[in-house]
Structures are given as structure tokens and as C-alpha cells.
Amino acid sequence: MTARAMERLAVSVKGIVQGVGFRPFVYQLAQRHQLTGWVTNTSGEVRLEVEGEPATLQTFLAALTAEAPPQSYITEVMSSSLPACGYAGFEIQPSIAEPDKYQLISPDLAVCADCRAEIFNPANRRYRYPFTNCTNCGPRFTIIEDIPYDRPLTTMKAFTMCPDCRAEYQDPLNRRFHAQPNACPVCGPRLRLVAADGSAVAGDDAVATAASLLRQGKILAVRGLGGFLLACDATSEAVVSELRRRKQRPAKPFAVMLPDMAAVEKICLVSEAEKSLLTAAAAPIVLLKLRAETGLAPGVAPGLKYQGVMLPYTPLHHLLMADAGQPLVMTSGNLAEEPIARDNDEALHRLGEIADYFLLHNREIYSRYDDSVVMHEAGAPRMLRRARGYAPYPVRLPASGPPVLAVGAQEKNTFCLTRDDNAFVSQHIGDMDSVETREHFEETLGLYRKMFRIDPEIIACDLHPDYVSSKWAEESASAGRLPLVRVQHHHAHIAACLAENGETGRVIGLALDGTGYGKDGKIWGGEFMTADLAGFERRAHLEYLPLPGGEAAVKKPYRTAVGYLYRLFGAAGLTQAAGCLRGVNRSELELIARQTDHRLNTPETSSAGRLFDAVAALMGIRTEIQYDAQAAVELEMAAEGVDTDAVYPFDIAVAGGMKIIRLQRLLAGVLADRSAQVPEPEMAARFHNTVVDINIKVCQSLRVDTGIDKVALSGGCFMNRRLLRQSIAGLEARGFKVYTHRDVPANDGGLSLGQAAVASRMVNGSGLTELFLAGN
Structure with missing residues (x-):
């Protein structure tokens, strides 16, 4: 009788393959195919060897990805053939710590149906136990102190498993095999x-x-x-x-x-x-x-x-x-x-x-985590706040580059660390005004650097000199003698959209948001550019209008409305404002006018967000806000469900090669409708249609100028459902390919990804020496 040909495969599997039941899955798969060998966790991957007949090994290899556990995410499988060595059986070996290696870490997972059934079953030993979990669910990133993901490197090390839990933990056929948070009422948290x-x-x-x-x-x-x-x-x-x-x-x-x-x-x-x-x-x-x-x-x-x-x-x-x-x-x-x-x-x-x-x-939390917020709009999930359940899963960059730290924005802060082609965007950190938030930023950054073994070679920040994050970046770059890349706010928005869509070519970028520091020192926010990851050229923008009182106007949109009307219509604008803003007395209107005339704390802005605020105030929807973007949100709610094609007029002028969207006729239309007592919902819908019309007409004009037929939409205004939905539909109907956000927020929560992508591309293109001298 001829002996069967035997072969051995050495396999490495990368991705989210720890804490999701991957090793017991491999064990059971090997048993099913009567293969011998071993599997282990390392700091960089799951590594295994399997021995058997060549045809069976290929079947096993195909099943490794096709039947992988539902919470795993495989990014790479590498295998090589070796001579058989005569393994007697298949075993799960102890984990191997490797100092410079890293691997992807699972976010926390919602409780599975099996565990949920147990806590409501009076006959089960985990009946009403609030810390029930298994390999398929429960805490992951919030309890991990280091990799590889083993119980001694989690906050569960404080709890010694009882014999029953230990038996489950050691049984490869049990769904709690190596479930690191495994516990019960006898031995676990309380x-x-x-x-x-x-x-x-x-x-x-x-x-x-x-x-x-x-x-x-x-x-x-x-x-x-x-x-x-x-x-x-x-x-x-x-x-x-x-x-x-x-x-x-x-x-x-x-x-x-x-x-x-x-x-x-x-x-x-x-x-x-x-x-x-x-x-x-x-x-x-x-x-x-x-x-x-x-x-x-x-x-x-x-x-x-x-x-x-x-x-x-x-x-x-x-x-x-x-x-x-x-x-x-x-x-x-x-x-x-x-x-x-x-x-x-x-x-x-x-x-x-x-x-x-x-x-x-008394189960300690190692990483602070908010809930994630998502909406489903225009055929896809849209991330509004990225945290629990999603971070720290990375966004894949179009190309590998040196390790970069991007520190994000002032508000809705996240940071981003890159390694290879992975961009690890942190969970939502928050607004950087408070000492507590800055401490949260530094603590979480330290955790990410340790987990993913990242020692940044470049730091990227916003162009705004007064952002806390930018000042932190300056100090850190100086202390570490690292290159510092300053990325303009709206370029970072567009770059984030390009990065998550894997687009490396040049596009028309629409960045519509509230506030971003421009290269001319003014406040940008209604921007049309041609851009790629390496750079951008501003091609069009909403006309500059005054913001009387700066931050005071953001919190009191009626001030923005008065400044806009006064600049566009002069003294007649104040009379119009008095008619619309009945809660504002004439003396305050005149004070705002004088402030605007003398440019006292009155920056100029092209912000789309401030335009939404001004229109909301003039329509009588919201004159003062109690939370960020409240006026714009309520303007959007007023337009909800209103079906109309009507738009307000506007003009596109050209000055010095720049297209300027003039707003005088738009605001005159709003005032006329208000005077005619047109219902607010109809006016709100008409205004939204007008912004979409601006987007489409400017993009069509830029396509004629540049030949570019790809458009990227970013900025906080695109969290507005109607604006996003109608902009996508209108642009696609006119032959544009449209890129939008899904994995990171369109608002400043996604900014760090764009900063990192720009810095990485600049380094790949120019080298560290030029980058250090030139910046962005």
C-alpha cells in the first residue's frame, strides 16, 4: 500500500483575529478536516501550522476565510508549504509576545443572543448576572491594557476564575474558550x-x-x-x-x-x-x-x-x-x-x-468610551460620532507611509495615528477647551501608541494658531525635534473623504462647515477647491460677510443675520432686520452696525454654517442657540418632508480668477418671503434647494475649467440629511462621481484622518527635510 502524501502549511492571519473566537474556530476546523498541528496568538497575528493531505489543506485554507467567526475581520492570509513533520494532534499553544509587532484590536461587542438568553433563564448559573459574556460578545478594547489579548493583560486580571469558568475557558469546543472577560456570580465583577x-x-x-x-x-x-x-x-x-x-x-x-x-x-x-x-x-x-x-x-x-x-x-x-x-x-x-x-x-x-x-x-475600564452615533441616509450608514463599537478599527489608507500623529481639531476632537496603511482614528475625545478633555486626549493617545506600537515621525495639525490641539502639536514637535505639518482645515476635510474612499486622484472638493482658518487669515467655511492628498487650490467660495462679535455671533445667530443684511443692503438692511428680528431692539441693531463699520472684533467669513444660522434667524426659527448648530438643525427640521423645487436666486461672480457666490439676491428672496408670510417650512425647503443648486452650478463650472468630474463632499453641513441627499442625487444626475463619508464623521470628528493622510502623502512626495522646511 502506498503511503499518503503529506504536507505542512505555515499560515499567518492578520486583521481582527483576537478576542473574536478565532483560535477555537481554527481548532474546530482542523478537527473537522482531520488535520494536525497548532495555532497561537502573537502580538502581530494569529499563527498556525496544519499538516495533512495537500487537497485537504487547500480546502482548510479556503474555509479559513469563508467560515471565519462573524466578529473577525481578516485583512491578510499568508501561507507557505513545508515538509511534513509528523504532528500527533492539533493544539492551541500559549500566546507569544513580540515587542515591535501589533495587530488590530476588536472594539467592544454587544451582548450576543446566547448570553442574553442565559441571563433571563432562572435555571442558568448566570441568571441575572450583569457581566455575562463569551467569545462572541462583551468588552474588548475598554479592558485591554496591552497585546497580545490575554487575560493577564486586561483589567480582568483582578478576578480569578472559579473551577466552572476555568473549565469553560480551557475547552476549545466551548464558546467561552479564551473569552478573556469570562466570569460568573461566583468569581466575577459585582x-x-x-x-x-x-x-x-x-x-x-x-x-x-x-x-x-x-x-x-x-x-x-x-x-x-x-x-x-x-x-x-x-x-x-x-x-x-x-x-x-x-x-x-x-x-x-x-x-x-x-x-x-x-x-x-x-x-x-x-x-x-x-x-x-x-x-x-x-x-x-x-x-x-x-x-x-x-x-x-x-x-x-x-x-x-x-x-x-x-x-x-x-x-x-x-x-x-x-x-x-x-x-x-x-x-x-x-x-x-x-x-x-x-x-x-x-x-x-x-x-x-x-x-x-x-x-x-468593580470591573475597571481601561479606555474611556462614548456611544457612537450613526444615521442611515442616501443609501449608506453615516458616522456622526465614532466611538464604542467602531474605534479603534482602522481606516485603510491608499498607501503605506511613515508613522504620523495628527491631532485633529478644537471641537469634536479625535486624533489619528498611522502605521503602514492603517489609520487609527481615536474614539471621540470632545471639545479641547477643558483641562479634563486635554488629559483624556493625552491618556488615550498614550494607549493607542502602546497598543499599536507607534512612534510617530511626523506630527500634523490644523492651520489655526489658537487651537489647543495645534499648540499641543507645536510643543510636541519641538520637544521631539519632529517635522510639523500644518494642514488647512477644509483641505483636511476633503482629504479625509478621499482617504476613506481610497481615492488618490484630484477631485472637486466641497467643504461646507462652520469655521476653519483660511490661508488668508479669514474664516473659511463655504469652500470649493480642486484637491488631492498632496495639496489643494481654492477655486470658489461663498462671499465674505461680517461676523459681528466673532464667537458671540456664533452663539447668537441674529448678530450674523444683522451683519449680513447691513453689509449687503446698508441702512435698509437694518430696517429689514428690525422687521424680522422682533426681539432685537433698534439700539442693538445700530450697535452691531457700528461694530461692523469699525471692524471691531468682526472677522469676515465665507462660512456655510453661518449662512444657515443667518437664514434661520431671519425666518424666525432660531435667533440664539443653546448647543452647537442648533439653528441649522432646526432649519433642517423645518424643511423636513416639504416637496418643492423652488430656489432663491444667487449670482456667481469672478474676481482675480476666483469664483465668488454672491448672496444678496438670495437673502433678498428670504426677506421677501418673510414679508409675504410664506410658511417657514416652504422657505426652509427653498433655502436647502438653493444651497444644493449652488453646489451643482459651481461644480459644473469647475468641471468646464478643469475637466475633473469627481466630487468629494465633506464638512459638518453634510450631516444635514436633505443637503447630503439632494447634493448627491443632483451631482450624480449630471454625471459626477461623488465621494462621501461613511466610516468617519463629515464634521471635525473626521478631520484628524485628513490631516494624517495629507502629511503622509507629503512625506512620500517630498521627503522629511523639505517637509520640515516648507510645511503646508
Whole structure:
């Protein structure tokens, strides 16, 4: 009898392949195909050898990717053939730490159906256990201290597994095999309920007692995966109002948590795509269209037609929702724009004046994490805030380059670290005004550098000299003697869109947002450029108009409206403003006019965001704001569902080779409609149509000039559903290929990706010496 030919394959698998059940999957696959060998985790990959007949090995190799665990993400499989060496069986070997290697790390995963069933099964040993998890779900990035992903390198090292949990952990056929957070009521983390002064609250079941307190109208701080959430009864206007007062959040909408999809469909219109987002392992907050009758307190999302909704994503949330029996507000555990509270003592100190009670636990959180926010619009998911469930999964860059640190913007800050062709955009950090946020920035940056073994060779920042992030970058570059690349704000927006779409060619870039420092020292924000990752040329913009009081005008859009009307119509503009802005007295109007005449703290701006603000004020929709972009958001809500093709007139002039979008006729049209008492929704829809018309006409003109038929849309204004949807449709109908954001936000939360992509491209193109001398 002829002996069977045997062969051995050495295989390496890269991607998200740790913490997702990949090694037990390989073990079971090898057993099924009667192959021998071994598999192990390393700091850079999953490595394995399998031995058997050549045909069987090829079948195994194909199944390795085709049947991979659902939460894994394979980026590369490399294999090489070796002579057989006679392995006796197949085993899972201990992990190998490699100092300079890194691999992708799984974000935290929503609780799976199997674990959810266990916590509601009285016969199961994990009945009502709020820290139940397995290989397919539970905390990942928030508990990892270093790689490879093994329990001693997580915050779970503080808990010694009991014999039952240890048996599960060591059984390759068990779904808890090497589930690093594996625990049970005997050996794992525990909850405790305390009052705001830290004193214990009596009761055998902390979750049931907490749910009872919520039903009584109390506000609770609940420690979750990445930090604390503030919870209260979402159906009580009095309770919601009290939370707003204590949290100092007068109007910005709150997210709500609902127990299941049936509850979501009672209050919202939900598409199949939105259902998929809600029930995915990332479990983000999803913005959904509200029904006419919701049962929610009006103060949850005042004046809005969309509601941020999430389903329970941890066992604790499921238990709390089941016991409370009503929709709950679930909002970030912070005061105003501070970072989310993470640790127990920190929460008691920072949230003690907000929450009545605290539901604490003793599983430490290593990385602070907010909830992600997503909408589905124009055929795709659109990231609005990228955090839990998505970060730190990287965006793939079009090409490899040297390691870069990009420090992002002043508001909605994220940073981005690159290694090879991976761009690791951090979770949402927040607004860089507070000391706490800057500490969060530095702490999270240190974690990313350690996890992904990145020692940056270049630092990139915004062009604005007064951004906290830019000043930090200057100091760090100087201290480390590193090149510093200053990237213009709107070029970074367009570059971020190009990077996530893998586009390296030149495009027409539309960057519409609120504020960005221009190369001429003015405030840009309504920009049309030709751009690639290496550079840009400004081709058109909204005309410069005054912003009386600077930041004061941002917070009081009526000041922007007055400045615009006065510049465009003179004294007659003040009379028009008096007619529209009835809450503003004549003396203040004249004061704003004098301020504009003398250019006292009155920068000039081409901002699209400020145009939205001015129009919202003139229409009587919002004259002062209580949260960022409130006027523009409410203007968008006014236009919701209005079907009209009407537009306001505008002009495109050319000066010095630059196309200037003149707004006098547009604003005259708004004033005429207001005088004729045209309904606000009709006016709002007409204004949105006009901005889309501007986008289309300018792009068509630039295509004639340049021959470019690709367009990239970026900037915070493109978080406006109607503007995004109609701009895409209008441009595509005219033969343009349109690139948009999906993986990172169109607002400043995506800016760091663009900064990193520009810096990396400049280095590849010019070299470090030229870059250090020239900057951008």
C-alpha cells in the first residue's frame, strides 16, 4: 500500500483575529478536516501550522476565510508549504509576545443572543448576572491594557476564575474558550448601588432596586462599558427637565434606550437598513424618524423630528430595561462638554450634583468610551460620532507611509495615528477647551501608541494658531525635534473623504462647515477647491460677510443675520432686520452696525454654517442657540418632508480668477418671503434647494475649467440629511462621481484622518527635510 502524501502549511492571519473566537474556530476546523498541528496568538497575528493531505489543506485554507467567526475581520492570509513533520494532534499553544509587532484590536461587542438568553433563564448559573459574556460578545478594547489579548493583560486580571469558568475557558469546543472577560456570580465583577454621598442602598438585587428608583423619577449614573451614562425616565417631562437643569444641557437632544425592536417601531419609523444598524454588534445610537405619537417627554429631543435610539448592548442594560419597563434616557455621564466619567470615585465626585444614585461595578475600564452615533441616509450608514463599537478599527489608507500623529481639531476632537496603511482614528475625545478633555486626549493617545506600537515621525495639525490641539502639536514637535505639518482645515476635510474612499486622484472638493482658518487669515467655511492628498487650490467660495462679535455671533445667530443684511443692503438692511428680528431692539441693531463699520472684533467669513444660522434667524426659527448648530438643525427640521423645487436666486461672480457666490439676491428672496408670510417650512425647503443648486452650478463650472468630474463632499453641513441627499442625487444626475463619508464623521470628528493622510502623502512626495522646511 502506498503511503499518503503529506504536507505542512505555515499560515499567518492578520486583521481582527483576537478576542473574536478565532483560535477555537481554527481548532474546530482542523478537527473537522482531520488535520494536525497548532495555532497561537502573537502580538502581530494569529499563527498556525496544519499538516495533512495537500487537497485537504487547500480546502482548510479556503474555509479559513469563508467560515471565519462573524466578529473577525481578516485583512491578510499568508501561507507557505513545508515538509511534513509528523504532528500527533492539533493544539492551541500559549500566546507569544513580540515587542515591535501589533495587530488590530476588536472594539467592544454587544451582548450576543446566547448570553442574553442565559441571563433571563432562572435555571442558568448566570441568571441575572450583569457581566455575562463569551467569545462572541462583551468588552474588548475598554479592558485591554496591552497585546497580545490575554487575560493577564486586561483589567480582568483582578478576578480569578472559579473551577466552572476555568473549565469553560480551557475547552476549545466551548464558546467561552479564551473569552478573556469570562466570569460568573461566583468569581466575577459585582454591582453595588449607592446614593450620591456614597452610602450603600439596601437591597439584594441592585438592578431591581435601581429600576424601581428610575420608575420613581430618580436620576441614576450607571457604569457601563466605557464609562458612566446618566439614566432617567424618558416619558416624564419633569424628570427630563430636571436632568437638563442639573447637567447644564438646556436643549441638546438626549438619546433614549428601548428594550427591543418592537418598542423602537412603536415610536419611530425604521427601515431595514436602520434595523441592521441597531442590532449590529457595534450597537450604536441610530437617528430615527419619530412617529407623530411617541409617548416620550417632549424635552427629550425638543423641536426635532428625529430621535437618537439605541438598544441594550450589555447584560446590565438588558436587565435594567426589563425591570424598569419603560423607555430610558441614556446620555453621557458628564457635565456639559466634559469627557464621560469613567471610574467610580471620579463619577461620585463629578456627577454627585447630577445623579441621585450610582450603579457601580468593580470591573475597571481601561479606555474611556462614548456611544457612537450613526444615521442611515442616501443609501449608506453615516458616522456622526465614532466611538464604542467602531474605534479603534482602522481606516485603510491608499498607501503605506511613515508613522504620523495628527491631532485633529478644537471641537469634536479625535486624533489619528498611522502605521503602514492603517489609520487609527481615536474614539471621540470632545471639545479641547477643558483641562479634563486635554488629559483624556493625552491618556488615550498614550494607549493607542502602546497598543499599536507607534512612534510617530511626523506630527500634523490644523492651520489655526489658537487651537489647543495645534499648540499641543507645536510643543510636541519641538520637544521631539519632529517635522510639523500644518494642514488647512477644509483641505483636511476633503482629504479625509478621499482617504476613506481610497481615492488618490484630484477631485472637486466641497467643504461646507462652520469655521476653519483660511490661508488668508479669514474664516473659511463655504469652500470649493480642486484637491488631492498632496495639496489643494481654492477655486470658489461663498462671499465674505461680517461676523459681528466673532464667537458671540456664533452663539447668537441674529448678530450674523444683522451683519449680513447691513453689509449687503446698508441702512435698509437694518430696517429689514428690525422687521424680522422682533426681539432685537433698534439700539442693538445700530450697535452691531457700528461694530461692523469699525471692524471691531468682526472677522469676515465665507462660512456655510453661518449662512444657515443667518437664514434661520431671519425666518424666525432660531435667533440664539443653546448647543452647537442648533439653528441649522432646526432649519433642517423645518424643511423636513416639504416637496418643492423652488430656489432663491444667487449670482456667481469672478474676481482675480476666483469664483465668488454672491448672496444678496438670495437673502433678498428670504426677506421677501418673510414679508409675504410664506410658511417657514416652504422657505426652509427653498433655502436647502438653493444651497444644493449652488453646489451643482459651481461644480459644473469647475468641471468646464478643469475637466475633473469627481466630487468629494465633506464638512459638518453634510450631516444635514436633505443637503447630503439632494447634493448627491443632483451631482450624480449630471454625471459626477461623488465621494462621501461613511466610516468617519463629515464634521471635525473626521478631520484628524485628513490631516494624517495629507502629511503622509507629503512625506512620500517630498521627503522629511523639505517637509520640515516648507510645511503646508
